[in-house]
Amino acid sequence: MALDEGLLFASDSRTNAGVDHVSTFSKMAVFETPGERAIVLLNSGNLATTQAVVSTLRQALHSERPNLMSAATMFDVATLVGDAVRQVIHHHSSSQLAQSGVDFSCNFLVGGQIAGDAPRLFLVYAEGNFIESSPDTPYFQIGESKYGKPIIDRVIRPSTPVDEAIKCALVSFDSTIKSNLSVGLPIDLAFVRRNECRVGLRHRIEPEDAYFGSIRRAWGQGLRKVFNELPDPEWLGAGREQGGRP
Amino acid sequence: MALDEGLLFASDSRTNAGVDHVSTFSKMAVFETPGERAIVLLNSGNLATTQAVVSTLRQALHSERPNLMSAATMFDVATLVGDAVRQVIHHHSSSQLAQSGVDFSCNFLVGGQIAGDAPRLFLVYAEGNFIESSPDTPYFQIGESKYGKPIIDRVIRPSTPVDEAIKCALVSFDSTIKSNLSVGLPIDLAFVRRNECRVGLRHRIEPEDAYFGSIRRAWGQGLRKVFNELPDPEWLGAGREQGGRP
Numbered sequence: 168m169a170l171d172e173g174l175l176f177a178s179d180s181r182t183n184a185g186v187d188h189v190s191t192f193s194k195m196a197v198f199e200t201p202g203e204r205a206i207v208l209l210n211s212g213n214l215a216t217t218q219a220v221v222s223t224l225r226q227a228l229h230s231e232r233p234n235l236m237s238a239a240t241m242f243d244v245a246t247l248v249g250d251a252v253r254q255v256i257h258h259h260s261s262s263q264l265a266q267s268g269v270d271f272s273c274n275f276l277v278g279g280q281i282a283g284d285a286p287r288l289f290l291v292y293a294e295g296n297f298i299e300s301s302p303d304t305p306y307f308q309i310g311e312s313k314y315g316k317p318i319i320d321r322v323i324r325p326s327t328p329v330d331e332a333i334k335c336a337l338v339s340f341d342s343t344i345k346s347n348l349s350v351g352l353p354i355d356l357a358f359v360r361r362n363e364c365r366v367g368l369r370h371r372i373e374p375e376d377a378y379f380g381s382i383r384r385a386w387g388q389g390l391r392k393v394f395n396e397l398p399d400p401e402w403l404g405a406g407r408e409q410g411g412r413p
Numbered sequence: 414m415a416l417d418e419g420l421l422f423a424s425d426s427r428t429n430a431g432v433d434h435v436s437t438f439s440k441m442a443v444f445e446t447p448g449e450r451a452i453v454l455l456n457s458g459n460l461a462t463t464q465a466v467v468s469t470l471r472q473a474l475h476s477e478r479p480n481l482m483s484a485a486t487m488f489d490v491a492t493l494v495g496d497a498v499r500q501v502i503h504h505h506s507s508s509q510l511a512q513s514g515v516d517f518s519c520n521f522l523v524g525g526q527i528a529g530d531a532p533r534l535f536l537v538y539a540e541g542n543f544i545e546s547s548p549d550t551p552y553f554q555i556g557e558s559k560y561g562k563p564i565i566d567r568v569i570r571p572s573t574p575v576d577e578a579i580k581c582a583l584v585s586f587d588s589t590i591k592s593n594l595s596v597g598l599p600i601d602l603a604f605v606r607r608n609e610c611r612v613g614l615r616h617r618i619e620p621e622d623a624y625f626g627s628i629r630r631a632w633g634q635g636l637r638k639v640f641n642e643l644p645d646p647e648w649l650g651a652g653r654e655q656g657g658r659p
Binding site for chain 2: 315330331338345370386390393397398400401
């Protein structure tokens with residue numbers, strides 16, 4: 168989420184290769200020189216691909232080649248991530264294994280701030296190209312995004328305060344976790360406050376997290392309460408009469 | 414939704430062949446001899462396929478062949494729908510047009526009650542096979558189902574009263590309509606009360622519907638209220654301190 172206050176990132180940790188092969192891997196990677204640059208990557212899709220992309224980007228840090236710690240702008244950072252994605256997928260797809268029908272694709276969210284540049288947020292596609300958030304669309308989702316999208320659509324604007332945005336992200340994950348096995352705890356959160364160029368907050372929500380538990384309870388009970396208070400349809404009475412019931 | 418009170422059906426009316434070709438078609442078809450049988454079909458997927466399936470089933474009513482009005486059980490009804498689906502898709506796929514990469518597939522929800530049988534609800538796949546609802550999973554969705562699933566998962570049980578189930582269906586559609594262009598008003602509702610074997614309620618919600626408007630407003634405002642009352646994360650203060658803000 169690209170907020171006026173800064174960039175908020177949230178990712179779950181569930182990966183699966185079929186329902187009988189479910190594991191926990193963080194989908195968040197941080198590249199940071201506090202005060203100079205803070206870059207956060209979130210990923211979805213094929214785990215081998217996303218791990219290879221992050222490893223490729225980390226290895227490049229120790230080289231003379233352009234890398235995430237030397238890039239001059241966030242646009243250049245997104246380009247580097249896109250290039251790495253394209254390179255890894257090309258490498259994997261060109262092997263004989265590609266015949267097996269495996270989907271090697273992935274998506275990345277790339278956001279952060281480099282001193283002198285504004286905070287920026289990008290969504291990188293499996294093809295290596297990318298789009299950038301804007302005040303009209305201040306957030307991106309990747310992966311299993313539909314279940315949790317309505318609440319984000321309702322709440323998130325650039326002016327949304329970060330504490331509200333965090334609650335929105337948690338409620339969104341709660342909805343997704345309730346309806347889909349492929350998303351699960353822990354949830355990783357990171358916040359890069361505008362113009363600080365550092366990860367000011369990094370927090371992991373474990374399955375037994377008391378705060379997340381209280382959010383889930385309050386949200387579930389609150390929804391039920393709002394739901395119970397919704398007005399009744401007048402025409403239902405007519406239906407009941409038609410149906411022969413008083 | 415297969416409720417203790419009876420079967421509730423809801424469908425939107427948006428169809429599209431790309432975002433520049435959006436139209437309104439009801440996705441609900443009713444076959445009824447009041448008091449003897451009431452059968453409701455909802456569909457999703459390729460419009461040419463679903464229209465052909467419904468036309469095939471209607472044409473068969475005037476023949477000696479087994480049809481929806483002569484079938485002895487709802488299982489037989491679901492079998493007839495599945496056979497029609499399979500036949501239509503096979504017919505379309507075997508033509509040269511199938512080379513164009515068009516997706517001819519569709520899904521049907523088939524529910525109702527025939528006197529002497531219980532109310533039953535089936536989900537028919539494009540392959541013509543089908544599954545039946547149960548007390549553990551008392552509802553099915555087809556089409557663009559993910560956005561609106563969380564609220565149904567939270568609310569719908571077999572014991573849910575029909576007025577509550579109607580509100581849940583409308584709230585679910587509201588979430589989907591907010592987040593996805595491919596779903597839109599009007600919404601068709603039908604209710605087959607248990608052991609009445611007739612469509613006791615049939616109601617269409619048009620875009621200017623005042624009741625749906627009041628539900629949308631009450632739900633949106635209620636959500637915001639519940640959201641605003643969620644507890645704040647304690648660890649956010651720590652993040653703020655780290656970030657150098659009081």
